[in-house]
Amino acid sequence: MKNFDYERPSYPATWARMHKKGRVFYTSMGHRDDVWKSDIFQQVLLGGLAWAVGNVKAEVPANLKDVAPKASELPKEKK
Numbered sequence: 001m002k003n004f005d006y007e008r009p010s011y012p013a014t015w016a017r018m019h020k021k022g023r024v025f026y027t028s029m030g031h032r033d034d035v036w037k038s039d040i041f042q043q044v045l046l047g048g049l050a051w052a053v054g055n056v057k058a059e060v061p062a063n064l065k066d067v068a069p070k071a072s073e074l075p076k077e078k079k
Contacts, residue, residue: 009070016048016060025052 014027025048035041050056064071
């Protein structure tokens, strides 16, 4: 069986959400050295962490259906 994960529709690489009273920040970015040196990545990372620990107030409404409407769809297995 072939893994079709890389053929799936676009989905966020970085996101934040509330989970009950807790805060969740996730990013899959940062696998290469040049990404860690990027000012934009550093701003995203520091901002996400500051929000996650409660140092920054920001609304993080669920918007996955708006920004990546097909994110939950998986490709059908090819025969």
